[in-house]
């Protein structure tokens with residue numbers, strides 16, 4: 001697995017690659033492809049659990065899926081996203097919930113959707129040995145406050161707030177920062193201002209790395225944000241395979257002799 005120092009060194013040469021994964025087979029493919037960081041995102045709620053938002057995702061959900069990903073990952077750094085209200089309410093509960101991701105699910109680090117309330121918590125977690133990836137800009141757990149998923153940092157005040165919080169989380173010991181759905185020039189300014197690597201999603205080309213939701217990247221999602229790109233067409237491939245299965249069973253073409261076996265001894269039983 002890459003260390004935080006490796007990631008910082010890589011950022012000087014080539015962009016850091018990060019993708020989400022939520023299950024063992026997907027994590028195996030993502031890891032084998034050489035992705036540096038696998039994020040078990042709370043986007044799990046949308047992609048795999050069928051919820052409208054990430055809000056219903058629980059710490060138990062995250063621990064179970066993070067464990068599955070970690071068991072299938074040999075090389076990548078595994079980061080577990082902390083779900084809605086699992087951190088930031090009470091310090092002891094926040095530490096316990098974040099700790100579960102490392103103790104129980106074998107994550108190497110946690111990611112927090114950040115605000116002024118997570119600066120002290122970041123310092124606490126890092127002191128205790130839980131590496132923290134910060135996340136600023138569009139923080140989807142605020143969907144009800146936003147009334148949707150609008151771009152962030154588009155005015156001077158918003159941009160300054162993001163830059164200040166980025167610096168505060170770096171000072172608190174975060175090892176990297178995700179910037180979501182912010183203008184490219186703001187992401188470039190934040191990247192220049194920080195020593196820790198920035199990883200963008202909908203944040204332009206000047207971050208130290210990029211992240212996407214894996215279902216969006218492989219073309220499995222029914223819908224995906226405009227900042228994502230489909231690098232494949234897995235949904236079409238699945239539809240085609242499942243359609244062929246249905247036809248083959250209905251027509252009696254499957255199972256054929258090679259998929260079947262007979263126990264001749266059964267004659268004695270019946």
Ligand SMILES: Nc1nc(=O)c2c([nH]1)NC[C@@H]1CN(c3ccc(C(=O)N[C@@H](CCC(=O)O)C(=O)O)cc3)CN21
Pocket residue numbers: 043046047054140147148149150151181213215216221223224225226228
């Ligand atoms: N499949 C998937 N991909 C994601 O990137 C993703 C999730 N799910 N679930 C959690 C969040 C939600 N995300 C989103 C969702 C919608 C927009 C979006 O459509 N933005 C519009 C503005 C919408 C508004 O103003 O409310 C845009 O045009 O920017 C962006 C990011 C990113 N995350």
Ligand SMILES: CC(C)C(=O)C(=O)O
Pocket residue numbers: 020039040041042043044081135178180201211212213
């Ligand atoms: C898109 C990334 C940054 C995320 O938070 C998630 O997948 O939950």
Ligand SMILES: [Mg+2]
Pocket residue numbers: 041042043081
């Ligand atoms: Mg998330």
